[in-house]
Amino acid sequence: MNCPKKLSMAKSLPLYEKLIIKRPTQRALDIAIFILLISLVAYRVLLMYNHGFSHLQTIAFLCEFWFSFVWFLAIVTRWNPVDFKTYPQRLLKREVEYPAVDIFVTTADPMLEPPIITVNTVLSLMALDYPSNKLSCYVSDDGCSPLTFYALNEALNFAKIWIPFCKKYDVQVRAPFMYFSTPPHHLHSSTQFQYDWKTLKVEYEKLERKIKEAEENRIGWHEESGIDLAAFSNISTKHHPSIIKILWENKEVSDELPHLIYVSREKSFKHHHHYKAGAMNVLTRVSGVLTNAPYILNVDCDMFVNNPQVVLHAMCVFLNSKDDLEDIGYVQTPQCFYDGLKDDPFGNQLVVVFEYSARGIMGLQGPFYSGTGCFHRRKVLYAQFPHHTIYFLDGKASEQELIKTFGYSKTFAKSATYAFKDQNTNTSGYPPKGLLNNNLEAANQVAGCGYEISTSWGSEIGWMYGSTSEDVLTGLVIQTRGWRSIFLALNPPAFLGCAPSQLVASLTQQKRWASGFLQVLLNRRHCPIFGTLFGKLQWKQCAAYLWILTWGLRSIPELSYTLLPPYCLITNSSIFPTVKERAIFIPIFLFIIYNFQQLLQYKETGQSIRAWWNNQKMGRVNTMCAWLFGVWDVVLKFLGERETAFEVTKKETCSEINLRHFTFDESPMFVLGTTILLLQLIALFIRLERPGSAVLEVVCSIWLLLCFWPFLKGIFMFGRGRYGLSFSTIYKSVAIALLFVLLCQTTTMN
Ligand SMILES: O=c1ccn([C@@H]2O[C@H](COP(=O)(O)OP(=O)(O)O[C@H]3O[C@H](CO)[C@@H](O)[C@H](O)[C@H]3O)[C@@H](O)[C@H]2O)c(=O)[nH]1
Numbered sequence: 001m002n003c004p005k006k007l008s009m010a011k012s013l014p015l016y017e018k019l020i021i022k023r024p025t026q027r028a029l030d031i032a033i034f035i036l037l038i039s040l041v042a043y044r045v046l047l048m049y050n051h052g053f054s055h056l057q058t059i060a061f062l063c064e065f066w067f068s069f070v071w072f073l074a075i076v077t078r079w080n081p082v083d084f085k086t087y088p089q090r091l092l093k094r095e096v097e098y099p100a101v102d103i104f105v106t107t108a109d110p111m112l113e114p115p116i117i118t119v120n121t122v123l124s125l126m127a128l129d130y131p132s133n134k135l136s137c138y139v140s141d142d143g144c145s146p147l148t149f150y151a152l153n154e155a156l157n158f159a160k161i162w163i164p165f166c167k168k169y170d171v172q173v174r175a176p177f178m179y180f181s182t183p184p185h186h187l188h189s190s191t192q193f194q195y196d197w198k199t200l201k202v203e204y205e206k207l208e209r210k211i212k213e214a215e216e217n218r219i220g221w222h223e224e225s226g227i228d229l230a231a232f233s234n235i236s237t238k239h240h241p242s243i244i245k246i247l248w249e250n251k252e253v254s255d256e257l258p259h260l261i262y263v264s265r266e267k268s269f270k271h272h273h274h275y276k277a278g279a280m281n282v283l284t285r286v287s288g289v290l291t292n293a294p295y296i297l298n299v300d301c302d303m304f305v306n307n308p309q310v311v312l313h314a315m316c317v318f319l320n321s322k323d324d325l326e327d328i329g330y331v332q333t334p335q336c337f338y339d340g341l342k343d344d345p346f347g348n349q350l351v352v353v354f355e356y357s358a359r360g361i362m363g364l365q366g367p368f369y370s371g372t373g374c375f376h377r378r379k380v381l382y383a384q385f386p387h388h389t390i391y392f393l394d395g396k397a398s399e400q401e402l403i404k405t406f407g408y409s410k411t412f413a414k415s416a417t418y419a420f421k422d423q424n425t426n427t428s429g430y431p432p433k434g435l436l437n438n439n440l441e442a443a444n445q446v447a448g449c450g451y452e453i454s455t456s457w458g459s460e461i462g463w464m465y466g467s468t469s470e471d472v473l474t475g476l477v478i479q480t481r482g483w484r485s486i487f488l489a490l491n492p493p494a495f496l497g498c499a500p501s502q503l504v505a506s507l508t509q510q511k512r513w514a515s516g517f518l519q520v521l522l523n524r525r526h527c528p529i530f531g532t533l534f535g536k537l538q539w540k541q542c543a544a545y546l547w548i549l550t551w552g553l554r555s556i557p558e559l560s561y562t563l564l565p566p567y568c569l570i571t572n573s574s575i576f577p578t579v580k581e582r583a584i585f586i587p588i589f590l591f592i593i594y595n596f597q598q599l600l601q602y603k604e605t606g607q608s609i610r611a612w613w614n615n616q617k618m619g620r621v622n623t624m625c626a627w628l629f630g631v632w633d634v635v636l637k638f639l640g641e642r643e644t645a646f647e648v649t650k651k652e653t654c655s656e657i658n659l660r661h662f663t664f665d666e667s668p669m670f671v672l673g674t675t676i677l678l679l680q681l682i683a684l685f686i687r688l689e690r691p692g693s694a695v696l697e698v699v700c701s702i703w704l705l706l707c708f709w710p711f712l713k714g715i716f717m718f719g720r721g722r723y724g725l726s727f728s729t730i731y732k733s734v735a736i737a738l739l740f741v742l743l744c745q746t747t748t749m750n
Pocket residue numbers: 105106107108109113140142274275276279299300301302370371372468469470471509512513516646647648649650
């Protein structure tokens with residue numbers, strides 16, 4: 001950073017501050033729940049001590065012990081909530097040279113991720129409030145699609161009028177589809193504005209139409225487009241050479257357009273491409289030889305910029321003070337969603353998780369890396385340690401060492417040594433001026449699919465391989481080296497994305513996360529426990545990682561616990577204290593206080609009671625259906641049966657979203673959900689026929705029935721397309737439920 005001496009940094013105001021949030025009620029409730037959980041566990045122990053061993057009690061004991069453990073982790077995670085406030089105005093006053101930022105956007109499939117969505121993301125990024133000559137936008141296209149390429153080209157033409165418009169009128173939402181979805185709010189201000197607004201809207205609609213027509217594959221669009229699509233002809237998306245095209249080069253003018261580069265990495269049947277992590281590593285290298293900015297911002301193709309000042313905010317953290325110990329590795333913004341369905345019917349907007357758990361983690365070593373909306377220091381991705389103490393490779397590393405780590409490209413090795421150098425001499429990246437057009441050859445080389453063989457990519461440097469949640473794994477590795485991170489919850493939110501708007505997509509995403517997390521937990525090289533024992537991961541941070549990484553595993557105790565009430569009702573036994581026992585208050589209070597706390601959290605975050613109920617219901621469905629299958633995927637992988645694939649989430653433009661109903665398909669996840677529902681029905685029916693003393697068991701069963709109610713609707717909607725469950729799902733579920741009843745009866749006979 002070229003900071004003039006006269007401007008004494010020490011005296012100037014800080015660029016960001018940490019604010020402690022006090023939540024005494026939440027803490028008290030957390031503790032109360034923990035004490036009740038422990039009491040329940042103690043109750044089981046005493047019971048078995050007095051009445052001897054019982055299978056039923058042992059299962060309950062194990063489950064409740066596990067719930068207490070997870071609750072403990074949750075308390076540690078959210079005990080110290082904090083907030084960070086950044087002051088970009090102060091940064092603007094300091095006469096500093098802004099560092100360059102390389103922006104990465106990933107897209108993988110033009111069918112699941114319509115190009116118009118990607119185009120909007122790219123347009124919003126190119127229009128960021130930051131000197132354009134310091135920004136380079138790289139788009140990775142794993143679908144190697146001429147359509148995406150064409151859409152980007154068209155978008156570029158539109159960008160030439162869109163970006164000046166945004167800057168002139170200080171537009172807040174810079175994704176055109178969003179901007180034009182509402183009438184301009186100062187339409188009446190000036191005739192010039194009205195005129196510009198209308199012109200831009202017409203132009204945007206033209207762009208939309210062109211992309212749509214190409215999508216519908218109107219004959220001749222290839223030729224008519226006037227764009228050279230030869231590189232895309234006669235290739236398979238899974239097997240093709242790398243295609244790198246510089247769509248726009250900024251000629252060092254700060255109010256022009258930023259660089260725009262299209263990258264489709266080489267793919268071959270012989271080499272594993274490692275999904276998103278692989279794409280990110282290619283982008284890291286390609287940008288390394290072309291622009292080599294000291295900071296990297298990455299966003300998914302569906303996350304547009306909602307706060308154009310976000311880069312300035314992030315720089316407030318990175319450039320705060322020269323005297324600061326440089327130990328902040330990345331700055332993460334929360335995943336917020338636009339046009340979320342009312343009352344969060346599929347429980348995937350994660351508002352409460354972000355407000356409570358993420359804020360808590362902010363008070364520890366810092367947020368997990370969550371894959372999108374994150375700024376990294378480049379050298380952090382090259383495995384450097386904080387505080388300039390130890391370099392993964394010191395500045396004097398031999399060429400051989402560099403090549404062994406970073407691969408055979410000499411151009412890249414050289415660029416990496418620049419990245420390691422002090423930030424002070426490296427504000428605009430290497431080479432300091434312009435895009436190195438001559439380096440396209442090197443760029444193609446480092447985008448090759450065999451480039452990483454026997455290098456450290458994916459194991460020590462870059463994005464880590466081995467988990468479909470590459471984001472959490474990569475963040476863990478960084479924090480294990482001692483880096484801290486900072487969470488930037490801006491208002492308005494920095495980025496807005498699109499949450500899956502249908503049940504199947506949502507469950508698939510949950511399944512992938514659960515299996516990805518488990519893969520991190522079981523990773524021999526980098527797991528949080530080793531990170532704390534042998535690395536620099538703080539123990540509380542380790543607890544927070546364990547809290548999230550055990551998501552998938554939670555399905556097993558939860559499913560077992562769910563089977564207990566129907567088992568009791570069918571066999572006329574009991575698992576909870578009876579009305580006559582004073583201990584009955586433990587589960588009752590637990591139930592009341594827990595749900596009260598949840599409700600309070602939904603209220604505090606401005607959500608409805610309905611949203612609470614939907615989330616609590618979907619919590620059960622996600623855990624027992626999606627997460628269980630996530631675990632199953634990992635088991636299969638261990639048995640060598642199959643590779644866990646990264647299934648891309650389907651993105652829909654908001655106009656398509658009108659479904660609040662559950663929709664089903666043939667997935668075995670639905671068999672499980674339906675079986676759980678049927679079991680509760682059977683159990684309650686039996687109980688009606690033969691009243692007994694078990695009361696809480698009945699309550700639990702009814703509660704579960706309500707949670708799985710959409711499946712009952714699914715049965716009734718049988719035969720009505722995707723709103724109903726399929727015949728095969730229903731008969732499989734009936735068979736399993738009957739088998740369970742039969743098993744219950746045989747165990748009682750013995
Ligand atoms: O082979 C692949 C597969 C995916 N992607 C991209 O990865 C991103 C995330 O994929 P998506 O299907 O949207 O997954 P989500 O579950 O919505 O993503 C969340 O979870 C992922 C890890 O599970 C993180 O990587 C993401 O950043 C985070 O938003 C998208 O931009 C994809 O285009 C690729 O580039 N190549």
